[in-house]
Amino acid sequence: MLASLGANPFSGYATMFKAAFGSLDGISNTSVKSIPLLLVGVGICIAFRANVVNIGGEGQMVMGALFATSLALALPGLPSLILIPLVLMAGAIGGAIWGGISGALKAYFNVSEILSTIMLNIVAVQFMNFLLRGPLIDPGELERGTRIPQTARLPESTDLPILLEGLRMHLGFVVALLVAIAAYFLLWRTSIGFRLRSVGHSREAARYAGISVQKNIVGALALSGAMAGIAGAILVFGSESHRMVTDGSSTGFTGSAGFNGIVVALLAGLHPLWSIPSAMLFGGMLVGANALQRAAQVPSALIIALNGLIVVFVVSSEYFRKRSLQAGRVDALETENVSEARGGGS
Amino acid sequence: MRKLKLVMLTLISFVFLYSSLMAADKTLRVAIVAPSASNDLAFTQSIVDGIKAIQKNRNIELAITDGTFIVEDAAAAIRDYAKQGYDLVLAHGSQYGGSLKEIAPDFPNTAFAWGTSADTFGLSNVSSYEAASDEGGYVMGVMAAAMSRRGSVGVIGPIEVGDAKLYVDGFIAGAKARRSSIRANVNYIGSFSDVALAAEAARAHMAAGADVLTGTAQMVVGAIGAARAKRAAWFGTQANQTELAPEIVVASQVYKWEVILSQIIADLDNGIKGGKMYEINLKNGGLVIEFNDAYNLPDGVKQAGLQAIAEIKNGSITKTH
Amino acid sequence: MIDSFTLMIIVATIASGIRLATPFLLASLGEALGQRSGVLNLGVDGVMLIGAFGAYYAVLTTNNLFYGLVVGIGLGLLIGVFYSFITINLRAEQGVSGIGIYLFGLGMSDLLFQKLVGTPRPILPFMPLDIPFLSQLPILGEMLFQHSLIVYLAFGLVPIMSYVLKHTTYGLNVRAIGENPEAADSLGVSVLAVRYSTLIIGNGLAGLAGAALAIEMGIFQQNLTNAMGFIAIALVYFGAWSPKGVMIGSLVFGLVQAIVLQFKTFGIIPRSASDLAAMAPAIITILALVIVAKRFRQPAALTKPYVRGG
Numbered sequence: 001m002l003a004s005l006g007a008n009p010f011s012g013y014a015t016m017f018k019a020a021f022g023s024l025d026g027i028s029n030t031s032v033k034s035i036p037l038l039l040v041g042v043g044i045c046i047a048f049r050a051n052v053v054n055i056g057g058e059g060q061m062v063m064g065a066l067f068a069t070s071l072a073l074a075l076p077g078l079p080s081l082i083l084i085p086l087v088l089m090a091g092a093i094g095g096a097i098w099g100g101i102s103g104a105l106k107a108y109f110n111v112s113e114i115l116s117t118i119m120l121n122i123v124a125v126q127f128m129n130f131l132l133r134g135p136l137i138d139p140g141e142l143e144r145g146t147r148i149p150q151t152a153r154l155p156e157s158t159d160l161p162i163l164l165e166g167l168r169m170h171l172g173f174v175v176a177l178l179v180a181i182a183a184y185f186l187l188w189r190t191s192i193g194f195r196l197r198s199v200g201h202s203r204e205a206a207r208y209a210g211i212s213v214q215k216n217i218v219g220a221l222a223l224s225g226a227m228a229g230i231a232g233a234i235l236v237f238g239s240e241s242h243r244m245v246t247d248g249s250s251t252g253f254t255g256s257a258g259f260n261g262i263v264v265a266l267l268a269g270l271h272p273l274w275s276i277p278s279a280m281l282f283g284g285m286l287v288g289a290n291a292l293q294r295a296a297q298v299p300s301a302l303i304i305a306l307n308g309l310i311v312v313f314v315v316s317s318e319y320f321r322k323r324s325l326q327a328g329r330v331d332a333l334e335t336e337n338v339s340e341a342r343g344g345g346s
Numbered sequence: 347m348r349k350l351k352l353v354m355l356t357l358i359s360f361v362f363l364y365s366s367l368m369a370a371d372k373t374l375r376v377a378i379v380a381p382s383a384s385n386d387l388a389f390t391q392s393i394v395d396g397i398k399a400i401q402k403n404r405n406i407e408l409a410i411t412d413g414t415f416i417v418e419d420a421a422a423a424i425r426d427y428a429k430q431g432y433d434l435v436l437a438h439g440s441q442y443g444g445s446l447k448e449i450a451p452d453f454p455n456t457a458f459a460w461g462t463s464a465d466t467f468g469l470s471n472v473s474s475y476e477a478a479s480d481e482g483g484y485v486m487g488v489m490a491a492a493m494s495r496r497g498s499v500g501v502i503g504p505i506e507v508g509d510a511k512l513y514v515d516g517f518i519a520g521a522k523a524r525r526s527s528i529r530a531n532v533n534y535i536g537s538f539s540d541v542a543l544a545a546e547a548a549r550a551h552m553a554a555g556a557d558v559l560t561g562t563a564q565m566v567v568g569a570i571g572a573a574r575a576k577r578a579a580w581f582g583t584q585a586n587q588t589e590l591a592p593e594i595v596v597a598s599q600v601y602k603w604e605v606i607l608s609q610i611i612a613d614l615d616n617g618i619k620g621g622k623m624y625e626i627n628l629k630n631g632g633l634v635i636e637f638n639d640a641y642n643l644p645d646g647v648k649q650a651g652l653q654a655i656a657e658i659k660n661g662s663i664t665k666t667h
Numbered sequence: 668m669i670d671s672f673t674l675m676i677i678v679a680t681i682a683s684g685i686r687l688a689t690p691f692l693l694a695s696l697g698e699a700l701g702q703r704s705g706v707l708n709l710g711v712d713g714v715m716l717i718g719a720f721g722a723y724y725a726v727l728t729t730n731n732l733f734y735g736l737v738v739g740i741g742l743g744l745l746i747g748v749f750y751s752f753i754t755i756n757l758r759a760e761q762g763v764s765g766i767g768i769y770l771f772g773l774g775m776s777d778l779l780f781q782k783l784v785g786t787p788r789p790i791l792p793f794m795p796l797d798i799p800f801l802s803q804l805p806i807l808g809e810m811l812f813q814h815s816l817i818v819y820l821a822f823g824l825v826p827i828m829s830y831v832l833k834h835t836t837y838g839l840n841v842r843a844i845g846e847n848p849e850a851a852d853s854l855g856v857s858v859l860a861v862r863y864s865t866l867i868i869g870n871g872l873a874g875l876a877g878a879a880l881a882i883e884m885g886i887f888q889q890n891l892t893n894a895m896g897f898i899a900i901a902l903v904y905f906g907a908w909s910p911k912g913v914m915i916g917s918l919v920f921g922l923v924q925a926i927v928l929q930f931k932t933f934g935i936i937p938r939s940a941s942d943l944a945a946m947a948p949a950i951i952t953i954l955a956l957v958i959v960a961k962r963f964r965q966p967a968a969l970t971k972p973y974v975r976g977g
Contacts, residue, residue, distance in 0.1 A: 109956075109957045111953060112904035115904040116956075119953050120953075122945075122948075122949040123949050123950060126536060127942070127943070129942040133505065133506060133942065134939065140465075147507045147511055149505070150443070150444055239417070240448050241421065248505055248537075248538045249539065253416070253417060255418065255419065262762060263762075263763050266762050267760075290419055290423065294411055294427070297410065299383070299384070300411070301413065301774045301775075301780075301889065303774065304770055304773050305771050305774025305778055306774065308772070308773070309771055311763060312753065312764055312768065315760050315767065316759045316764065318760070319759065320757075384781075385787070387786060387787050500932070505942070506941065531932050533932050534931070534938060534941040536942055537893065540893045542687060542880065542883075543687075546683050546687055546924070546928055549683060550679070550680075550925075551932055553676060553679035554932050565888075567787060567886045567888060571789065571884050571886060575792060589788065589789075590788075590886070
């Protein structure tokens, strides 16, 4: 595909890889890109383990970001040490509420969470448009009459500190890693996690065991939403511009991270710790693709199509991986069962 | 001794002449970062067309990163181009401003231009450019009100922000100025890309009686299609939209960014990297109203439009929104 | 009492809602069929986009609407085969592969558009069909009987699909495989064949939905569908996997969009609230489901690849 557009495919992939992982700068950019992917992905892991499908990452990120931004704008004077944890928590709360709504709708009204999360994404983005055009808009915009839908420059005390001089990598990455690790412990080392997973395995069994299925469904979506909310907050406070701004698209500012996070989680086998490399890989793909676009001057459309193909191939190749790992065993089993099925059926 | 000085002087002047000639011919490295596709017949295409027009007279090495509506990605692209030593980086998107403000100080040797906006952040290497789209909007509003037989016009907009709002406000002002009894309905559909919704918005306007429509942003192609089916007249903006619907497009406000791009580049040649605000408008030829010659305008409409243009140019009309 | 102008507006609004609902309906029906047989396809939007571009390009070059539809459906069928292979034979994770297809469709359609067409050129849209007696009916005429072919096709598919699912062997097989593929397999039903068929048909419908959209709009544009495909997927859940339910869902969504548009046109919704109003279709769809929520269960085998023998 690359070749047909006049670019050398091999150097193209080399460029992608180099941009993503070949330099300190590249790794830093990849890490930054992977933060929302990891956080949302971990949230999806939790939700999926409770057998709840959360497609609302986009909306939850937006709501989390809105909560966090509003808090920052309202309390500009506080020092970093207090304000940063506060805004991150605000992000978590915003996302949790949004996810919780879907959870409650499912638990108490039997409304499919796939429907409600997709619909609530739309609601969240429009709500953000409303706020950024109106109450939250940068007063400077109103003065100048340009009306760009963005907030004022957020207080400097909320800038996520850069970890290494000159790089883009900031505290958000550490936060994401910590959240992933915490999620692992939550799922497999605490009773909360146990209950979530029980509900995920079998609602009936969980009910008989005295576990409130409804509360856990709400909890799963709320937790999942909280992670996405933190991701949204980090995106805003770690951004280049240090303001909340929308690009007017149906995803606002998230860059489809709420959505790509699902891919990350699924590729990681719904395991929070495996989500870390999964997110880094996806992030690398995004960073590399952008660099390729600049280097080879190909239209961004090609990059998007390429990303899609890569995802499809990665996920299809799992089959071959599994086959080669279990070669002998599976063949034997299959032949055995097929003949059984044949004999039993027609 | 004197002969030597003469030779030296001649040599030095040759060197100066040569280098200034070279400077004029020196390849200028320009990069554009834009939010939508380069062929969107709207915002992004206008700047690409502008630079390409300049390329006819000047050696420009051009790099384009289009389709970057994600602000963080655009920021990364801007930073990358600056790092790669491009002379001029055009951040063609209002939403990129916040990021540019943080990036520009890191690269004092790079000239940045940000559009559409009117803010240079007080930085000496950032210039801003915008379009006085309300001027063209006003002219079109005047003509729309003049030609509407049912006294009703309709506007389809994306979200009420920035350039879109400016144009729409101008259009309404012009329509009302021409005919205070005109019914001018405005519908911001809430999205820059929902083509189907834009089409239905146009139909809703027409059902309410509008026989002249206008709109802005890329989803407006849907509205044009719907207008075409019912033969409502259309006024376009950002690019010449005649070929989209030659039967109904009356005129389009075309952005000729090359008018200010040449100014920016000239300033750059003189060492001014930023700090100035540029604007394309009717007076400097950056905004041009291009009529669809195939459209049969009723008498007096075109004259009304041309008069409005003249009055804006000479300053008799100042309140265009 | 309602005056004639208001009546006219109401009629126009309902007609508008039906038109808006049509692409959702087509895509949603296709997705419902696939999901009924136990396979989730998140790539609907991408298929719609490819179908849309294919149809647009076909009509652009041949000036024949029929070819456009055929190309749109055909491309959808082709992707259906591809998707079936990945999810059924290679047993790839359905959610992920679906999103991969979405990204591919989004990028490819835009890329081909930029390279093959460049500057957008318009194409002829559908003409409303004139049904001899019915189109002339005073109120119902404009509301229901002055639509284009594709609208009738879409709504006509609803009873057809309903009948097939409930009363034919094929439909029975589809439902059985969606609930319990092992049992169906042991009874001699080829899980592979049936799932292939539902996915191919389903994707074909998605391609048709995209084609309908492009022809109706008379143009193509990057991301023409604007995430319509995902809303269509959501509507499958709204409709509890039944064609009738899906139809109601599409109509609810489309009608609310149409009503909001009318309100905005007349200024009943002020400009300052236009974003809030844009939320309306989403919120009302949720509320509608809350009110009507019946006890439904999703096909038990949904998203689980079928592996013979465990």
